[in-house]
Amino acid sequence: MKINKPSAPLNINPNACDGCGVCIDICPAQVFEMVELSKEEINELSFFGRLKVRIKGNVKSQVVHPESCIECGKCVSACHERAISLHRLKQSA
Ligand code: SF4
Numbered sequence: 001m002k003i004n005k006p007s008a009p010l011n012i013n014p015n016a017c018d019g020c021g022v023c024i025d026i027c028p029a030q031v032f033e034m035v036e037l038s039k040e041e042i043n044e045l046s047f048f049g050r051l052k053v054r055i056k057g058n059v060k061s062q063v064v065h066p067e068s069c070i071e072c073g074k075c076v077s078a079c080h081e082r083a084i085s086l087h088r089l090k091q092s093a
């Protein structure tokens, strides 16, 4: 599934995301975009993942600009589905 790019400091659980768009609105760095899923991508989802995607029109949030993430954590806090996890890659030692 092409939901997340491997280099992203963020991960969106595709089975948890319901495509509400809150993360897109709240992100100050335009890291996310809403994408329409292909039939193949929908078929890879869990039963509940498929139900969620149908309600919002077969769309889910995707990490498209991971390099722009400033790791503020706003998206993690705002996601009502707890679908987003943030790996603090930019933390200094
Ligand atoms: S806020 Fe959460 S549920 Fe809503 S689109 Fe973003 S990842 Fe998906």
Ligand code: SF4
Pocket: 010, 026, 027, 028, 029, 030, 031, 032, 068, 069, 070, 071, 072, 073, 074, 075, 076, 086
């Ligand atoms: S941590 Fe902040 S900058 Fe990074 S994707 Fe989430 S809201 Fe955007």
